[in-house]
Amino acid sequence: AQTVTQSQPEMSVQEAETVTLSCTYDTSENNYYLFWYKQPPSRQMILVIRQEAYKQQNATENRFSVNFQKAAKSFSLKISDSQLGDTAMYFCALVSNSNSGYALNFGKGTSLLVTP
């Protein structure tokens, strides 16, 4: 069975600072994809970043970057220059062929609060 673990239920960061959200996972698959999704209070789930497991290079999207450690099965998200609009729930998710239809297998989420 696949598992995704987010060990930080809540985090807080000051505006303009950097914060790292942790995610570990377990899968027996060699080919899989990892995602970070953001869910603000509006409830709309938005993709933040995507990483293919076969790629060694860490994915980046503007202020968002990941530290993908395949051997350690770790996939952390770094948010640089945090903004008030980054306040949201952040979900780490895993997809592979062993998931029905490549459905997302989500962690429990980390609630991030960005303060002025």
Added chain:
Amino acid sequence: GAGVSQSPSNKVTEKGKDVELRCDPISGHTALYWYRQSLGQGLEFLIYFQGNSAPDKSGLPSDRFSAERTGGSVSTLTIQRTQQEDSAVYLCASSLDAGGYEQYFGPGTRLTVT
């Protein structure tokens, strides 16, 4: 282009009533997913469609839940004889195909069973 839409946005129903939740995916997306988000269970996968076909229904919580998709487009999730434990946000997502593609989510339907 238009994103994934869901209706209704909110639904309050009495225990024992049937409800239908609708999802309109992004045009051209062949894969469609339903998830449920609740405080106790987090985000759970319910069912996915590839075209009009749902190859695996094992994620549905009980036989009171059913889903269909017509014309490779709109999908409805039906809950019969609703129970209080069905109260949750029901999220729909679509993607270009079933694979490691990005899934685009709708705004969800918040279901409250009283």
